[in-house]
Amino acid sequence: MGNDLVVPAIVAVTLVTVAIGFYGLRLARTTSDFLVASRVVSPTWNAAAIGGEYLSAASFLGVAGLILKYGVDVLWYPVGFAAGYLALLLFVAAPLRRSGAFTLPDFCELRLGSRRLRTLATVFVIFIGWLYLVPQLQGAGLTLATLAGSPYPVGALVVAAVVTANVALGGMRAVTFVQAFQYWLKLTALAVPAIFLALQWQADGRPAVTPPDGATFRTATTVVVEQRAVLTLSDGQTLEVRPGDELSFAEGEPVPEVSGVANGAADWLLPSDAGSDDRGLFGTYSLILATFLGTMGLPHVLVRFYTNPDGAAARRTTLVVLALVGVFYLLPTIYGVLGRIYTPQLLVTGQTDAVVVLLPEAALGAGTTGRLLAALVAAGAFAAFLSTSSGLLTSVAGVISTDVLGRGSVRGFRLATVIAGVVPTVLALNVSGLDVSQVVGLAFAVAASSFCPLLVLGIWWRGLTDAGAAAGILVGGGAAVASVLVTVLGPALTGWPATLIAQPAAWTVPLAFTVMIAVSLATRRRAPTDIGRTMLRLHAPDALHS
């Protein structure tokens, strides 16, 4: 891709990120400044920062790629990512802020007074944080490789280095400004090209998204295959392709059917049916459960709540976040749908995640407009990698500095940041074959099966005990972690086992809740004696506190 504007755009985003980081650095002085931005961040800034931190590579690139590939069934990803904030608002936001807990391990200790539970929560926070960081760094490597032709490790290393330095030097105060800026950058970077794309589609005479005779190539296209697949050509002939194979298609030639992709109009356009596609339906519900309930268990999301002045502000901030995130998620669908018309070759190469960055030039041509828009989208994608990685790194480093290193100093936090940054970088450089969106989905499933029950029951049920919480996290979260490991490292499965392992939330979340409640009831004597006081602290209106 010979777009000479992409690299300057990415450099500009990185420089602005670092510059805002240093602006924040002048203000960050004490440990509490570093970790919680001194709780003087205004709700609007905070909401934009939460949105900026939340919209990761999976949202910016992955959702559009999935829609291009699978159609209507994966619209549940953006809906679920947004609805997660509603679940957070309904069950967690205000009480969590009032609890005064800064991290999940803090919450465990405040609510249940158990050091051992705190350690267990620490392990899960670090696991989820790293599981979520690896695909961000990979996404950066793949984007830079696609757009600028650099080797894969360059993008991953650039993002890892910038983010680690920024978090270590500026802490969360700086990160708050950076994140808020990056929300608006990401929204602009998708919205402006989307307007141009829609106008271009009008000007082209509104070509059908699912033409009755199947999709065709609009221009002569040469495709380099990146993933193994079986193609079914228009004359019914099948062809097995391997990475590196080159295929040429003439203008107007039909797009071959690709194995493992929603090809036909009906398959892509319509939801799964009962009877014929029960596993698809199970997968949909599992996805809904994981995304709705997983958001509240993501470590970088919870840390943000401490920067609200009180519980009522936490609630209002969450509502603003829900609106901001909802506006953003209107956009990836447009890219996924138009990608069906302008970049059908991505279905053949398997690189559907690249649809957002390739679509502007594919639809508008390689003129100045197309290249400028492509550079804007690339800048937005880089903002997504930088902001989510910063948030994750801040929270993992916070937990490591508090619970593993056991120091409260600024230097301890910096050391923890370096440790927290190096491990996922090494992993990202060594496992380039993982699928970005799937790993992110698994991180949600683990969070939904471990921290969601802990938070919901801890906030609303007096009967929760430390033993019950630990058992629930170990069994539910453990089952989800095992599913992750089998998916990533294990043998390829087929049929129901594959579905149950690939989308585990529908059975691991109820399992975690059941075990947590049952063990708590069995160990009733261990319930904290000061529960009345804790409930008062969590639920009494803010004006009555103090």
Add this chain to the structure above:
Amino acid sequence: MAAEDAPPAPRRPDPAGTPDATAGSGPPARTRVVLAEVSRRSRWPAGTHTELTQQTRVGEALVRGLVRAQLALALQLSAVVMVGLGGLPWLFAIAPSVGRMTVLGVNLPWLLLGVLSFPFLVAVGWTYVRLAERNEQDFTDLVQRPER
């Protein structure tokens, strides 16, 4: 962050105090925050708060009532979402003809999921914030009444 590890202050749950203690020798700017807390504190009669924190039977019942009201509200609104959104895959599965309906040339599932679900979620969230704040106001009024 040694202070984060300490158990919560028993009498006066004051989350603001915890991280301040970690700051060590904080700059003068910190003092202002503390003073603001003190001035806010004085707005409330001492007796009200003591009644709640001293775990009297009345205080306990009041808090239980508030928690129950807030939980009921959260559960009711999640039921709205569960029916409104969670019912869609099931509806599309058992009645495929619904999925084939088009509005303005767009298939209904795309319109419902891709566009309308987001304002729906925001509307539910907005309702929750309003009603939850009303519950809290009721609670505050109830707690204050004996003093007035």
